[in-house]
Amino acid sequence: MRAALALLGLAAAGCTPAEVAAPDVAPTALDRLREQAPHARWHYDVLVDDNLETLTIEAMLERTEATRLGVDRPGGYFVDDVEVMVGRNWRSVPDNDGVFDVTACSSRCRLRYRFALAAAADRIRDAEVADRSGQAVLSPPSAWLLRPGDDDAPFTFAVRGAGFISGVWPDPTVPGAYGGDSGHLWRSPYSAFGGFTKESLTVGESTIDVAFLPGEHEVARAEALGWIEASAKTVAAYFGRYPVPRVLVLVAPTSGARIHGRQIGGGGVSIILTLGAEAGPIQFAHDWVAVHEMIHLAVPAMPRRNLWLTEGLATYLEPLARARRGEIAVERVWRDMVEGMDHGLPEAGDAGLDNTPTWGRIYWGGALFALIADLEIRKRTDGRKSLDDGLRAVVAAGGNNGVFWSMDRFVAVVDQATETDVLASMVARWANEPVPVDLQRLWADLGVRSQGDSIVFDDDAPLAAQRLALTAP
Numbered sequence: 001m002r003a004a005l006a007l008l009g010l011a012a013a014g015c016t017p018a019e020v021a022a023p024d025v026a027p028t029a030l031d032r033l034r035e036q037a038p039h040a041r042w043h044y045d046v047l048v049d050d051n052l053e054t055l056t057i058e059a060m061l062e063r064t065e066a067t068r069l070g071v072d073r074p075g076g077y078f079v080d081d082v083e084v085m086v087g088r089n090w091r092s093v094p095d096n097d098g099v100f101d102v103t104a105c106s107s108r109c110r111l112r113y114r115f116a117l118a119a120a121a122d123r124i125r126d127a128e129v130a131d132r133s134g135q136a137v138l139s140p141p142s143a144w145l146l147r148p149g150d151d152d153a154p155f156t157f158a159v160r161g162a163g164f165i166s167g168v169w170p171d172p173t174v175p176g177a178y179g180g181d182s183g184h185l186w187r188s189p190y191s192a193f194g195g196f197t198k199e200s201l202t203v204g205e206s207t208i209d210v211a212f213l214p215g216e217h218e219v220a221r222a223e224a225l226g227w228i229e230a231s232a233k234t235v236a237a238y239f240g241r242y243p244v245p246r247v248l249v250l251v252a253p254t255s256g257a258r259i260h261g262r263q264i265g266g267g268g269v270s271i272i273l274t275l276g277a278e279a280g281p282i283q284f285a286h287d288w289v290a291v292h293e294m295i296h297l298a299v300p301a302m303p304r305r306n307l308w309l310t311e312g313l314a315t316y317l318e319p320l321a322r323a324r325r326g327e328i329a330v331e332r333v334w335r336d337m338v339e340g341m342d343h344g345l346p347e348a349g350d351a352g353l354d355n356t357p358t359w360g361r362i363y364w365g366g367a368l369f370a371l372i373a374d375l376e377i378r379k380r381t382d383g384r385k386s387l388d389d390g391l392r393a394v395v396a397a398g399g400n401n402g403v404f405w406s407m408d409r410f411v412a413v414v415d416q417a418t419e420t421d422v423l424a425s426m427v428a429r430w431a432n433e434p435v436p437v438d439l440q441r442l443w444a445d446l447g448v449r450s451q452g453d454s455i456v457f458d459d460d461a462p463l464a465a466q467r468l469a470l471t472a473p
């Protein structure tokens with residue numbers, strides 16, 4: 001492989017000998033980064049000014065196989081002044097609607113350009129490309145690292161000049177730098193520039209970097225941190241360990257007592273928790289959001305049509321994980337399932353979970369799939385195995401939300417661990433056709449009955465043992 005790439009590099013260099021000469025100047029920050037991270041083929045030195053107005057980026061791309069460079073849309077409209085070094089001179093590259101064709105990049109090109117960070121944040125207002133939280137700017141590297149869209153390479157970037165933190169995996173050899181495989185550079189994990197306050201929590205072998213973003217409101221930091229740590233321990237207890245080595249949790253303050261979460265992975269993992277300034281110990285103690293988002297970290301990134309699997313697993317597992325730790329009552333788990341699962345049933349015209357992207361089918365349809373799968377695994381193995389074993393095997397095999405897996409790979413790992421074909425046979429049907437479930441019968445079999453606002457249990461029901469095992473400490 002290495003020989004083939006070297007040949008490609010030689011062949012390309014032969015076409016453009018004059019354009020690959022290194023500049024005869026003192027080493028720059030970019031040169032030092034290249035020395036420190038020789039494992040990367042694409043290096044970026046990013047300088048941000050104190051006012052977070054502009055990123056000034058210098059890059060060296062080596063052995064790329066495509067020469068059309070761009071960033072995530074609509075970030076390309078904020079990329080300005082792209083120049084390529086030819087001999088010892090910078091030469092301007094024409095802007096073709098946010099795409100830049102640089103022939104020299106097929107062998108080795110040194111680039112410099114600017115990204116109008118503040119303007120992008122004010123205009124785009126989307127944390128997956130560029131947005132603001134108080135004085136801080138949220139913008140992931142996929143929005144401003146110019147790269148060929150049709151080629152993958154190991155890359156490294158470092159940010160200087162102002163505070164910066166990213167959910168992208170840290171570079172293994174350069175402290176403070178980040179990197180990975182550029183195949184993940186699309187809507188990459190949340191990242192923030194500016195005056196945040198960082199705290200690091202350790203859970204087992206994992207690090208949870210919590211960055212409190214500035215804003216008009218002030219969140220109760222100690223309580224929020226306690227809640228995030230407790231949630232992390234609950235998730236670690238379910239999976240046997242925290243599912244990723246490192247995660248960035250951004251905390252964005254807002255008004256009221258609202259608690260809301262979002263999560264994005266691929267090339268790293270990140271969570272944004274929007275916390276109301278009035279949220280205190282009582283809200284945190286009863287809130288499920290952090291556990292739900294952290295369960296997502298254990299499931300590999302998959303195509304959009306499979307969203308029901310990751311949301312369904314998080315919806316199903318979050319109350320079980322919390323009940324096992326005594327954080328919520330077992331009655332509450334079943335009351336919420338009885339109320340919620342109705343939303344997950346297929347309606348007229350349903351085309352299976354892969355093809356019915358409604359709220360009810362994605363969250364509760366996926367949760368119903370997970371419950372039925374878990375019960376089926378427990379039945380077929382006489383309680384020796386469960387969905388827990390399958391998901392722990394995924395994490396043990398390096399599966400997490402920082403990497404892309406196909407549904408088939410995920411299913412194979414789970415089924416192998418449970419010594420069944422439960423997931424494969426269920427996915428084959430549930431993904432592509434409406435699968436009705438008689439919920440009244442299911443609750444009766446489990447020994448779960450609504451009585452007014454409360455739930456009563458029948459421990460003589462045929463599946464009572466499985467039901468008790470789901471929430472057993």
Ligand SMILES: [Zn+2]
Nearest residue numbers: 292296311314
């Ligand atoms: Zn979710």
